[in-house]
Amino acid sequence: MEFLNFGCCNLSTLLICSGVAVLGLAAFRYFAVIGRSCTSKRRLDGKVAIVTxxxxxxxxxxxxxxxxxGAxxxxxxxxxxxGREAVSYVKEGSGSENVVLKKLDLASLASIRTFSSEILDEEDRIDILINNAGVMLTPYCLTEDGFEMQFGTNHLGHFLLTNLLLDKIKESAPSRIVxxxxxxxxxxxxxxNDMMWSKHYGSQKSYFRSKLANVMFARELGKRLEGTGVTTYSLHPGSIxxxxxxxxxxGWKAIFKPILYPISxxxxxxPTQGAQTTLHCAVSEEAEGITGKYWSNCSIAKPNKLALIDEDCKKLWEYSEQQVNL
Ligand code: NDP
Incomplete structure (x- = not known):
């Protein structure tokens, strides 16, 4: 009998502990992982948005x-x-027919130039440009124009794209570049002296550099656009x-899959939760008029202090201009 009581006590303790643990994990996930959402109800009827x-x-x-x-x-x-599958997904999910596909390869300057000139010909306005596309941890390889892939795609590709579309974005102000x-x-x-890792390539270091360049680009662009009504934003979307x-x-994926699944x-x-900070920067009233800042969890955050060195942001801009022949 004593044994059973002891067992019951253990069982109920175990159940209570498990319940507390599950609630704790759920609270952790809700507050620390998912975080804030974009709560803006702003409509975008008549506006044009591009998402890479x-x-x-x-x-x-x-x-x-x-x-x-309504954009x-x-x-x-x-x-x-x-791309076509995604257009169907967006059309079905939104009930809008005003969704189009355009070919853009950010690892090709020619493709970026073709895309931009078609957009400038076909669209009356550009209210929101979202520089979202990215590659991570690629093995050492080069873009069509000989740039290291991660820096070339994540930073230089978006740098050229934004600059080519800039006049129309300015004409459409107030407008936003995220x-x-x-x-x-x-x-x-x-x-x-070696932005493209011609010596000692490290896939992580290169990804981190390209993402630092994104923050510096948004900051420098914001400065250059002061007074135009175009505001700029860089952001961390969370782990998604x-x-x-x-x-x-x-091999690494196979080994870690069984533990990665519950951890992830x-x-x-x-992805819907991961889109919230981008959307907050792109549409919210709260982000209106604020420019050049780095955002995380739908709030302004402090970036790497290297991104705050004005001289280097300007130097990166000039270096990028030379690379993409602007
Ligand atoms: P995905 O890999 O799911 O999506 C990346 C998108 O970029 C794909 O549509 C991909 O196209 C496109 N892309 C890659 N290279 C090119 C190119 N040369 N030209 C045009 N499009 C290209 O990743 P996420 O959605 O997670 O990433 C979106 C952004 O978020 C990236 O900039 C990433 O660095 C950033 N980010 C993501 C985090 C995460 O945890 N997921 C964390 C922090 C930042 P295709 O399908 O054809 O390859």
Whole structure:
């Protein structure tokens, strides 16, 4: 009998502890992982928004939300088949027919120039540009124009794209340019003597550098656009379950899959949750008129102090201009 009582006591203690643990984990996930959402109800009827890398992940959910708000949304994607599927997804989810696909490969200056000139010909206005596309941890490889892939795609591609579209974005003011960076930018650094890692390539270091460049670009762009009514933003979207890890070595993925799944369930956002800070910067009343800042969890955050060195932001701008022949 004593044994049973002891067992009951153990069982109830175990149940209570498990309940507390589950509630604790749920609270942790809700407050620390998912965080704030974009609460703005602003409509975008008559406005035009461009989202790069919109065929999957955060970009696709960002496009869906903008379409639900009534914007004409241009999905700028490199893969036309995936792009067409995403257009159907956004149309079905939003009930809007004003959703179009445009081919854009940010790893090709020629593709960026073709995309931009078509957009300038076809669109009357550009109210929101979202520089979302990105690659992470690629093995050492080069873009069509010989740039290291991560720096070339994540930073230089968006740098050229934004500059080519800038006059129309200014004409459409008040307008916003949002660049998706990463918390990884805190680990980034610049070396103007070897920006493309011709020596000692490290895939992580290169990703971090490209994301630091995103923050510096948004800051410098904000300064250059002061008084025009165009505001700029860079941001960390959180940790999100997307296809971004596609370049992780297959062996590592296989080994860690069994533990990664529950960990990512606990620690990662869904793509819809991951789109919230981008949307907050792109549409919210709270972010209106604020320019050049780095955002995280729908709030202004302090970036890597390297991103606050004005001289280096200007130097990066001039270096990028030379690279893309602007
Ligand atoms: P995904 O890999 O799911 O989506 C990335 C998108 O970028 C895809 O549409 C991809 O197209 C596109 N893309 C890649 N290269 C090019 C190119 N050369 N030209 C045009 N499009 C291209 O990742 P996420 O949605 O997670 O990433 C979106 C952004 O968020 C990235 O900038 C990333 O750095 C950032 N981020 C993501 C985090 C996360 O936890 N997921 C954390 C911090 C930042 P395709 O499908 O054809 O490859």
């Amino acid at each position: 890398g919109a065929n999957t992940g955060i970009g696709k959910e960002t496009a869906l939300d903008l379409a639900k708000r 004409r949304v241009i999905l700028a994607c490199r893969d036309e088949k995936k 660049t998706v960076s990463s918390v990884g930018h805190y680990f980034g650094s610049l070396d103007f 379950n997307t296809e971004l890890g596609r370049h992780l070595v297959a 369930w606990l620690l990662a956002k869904t």
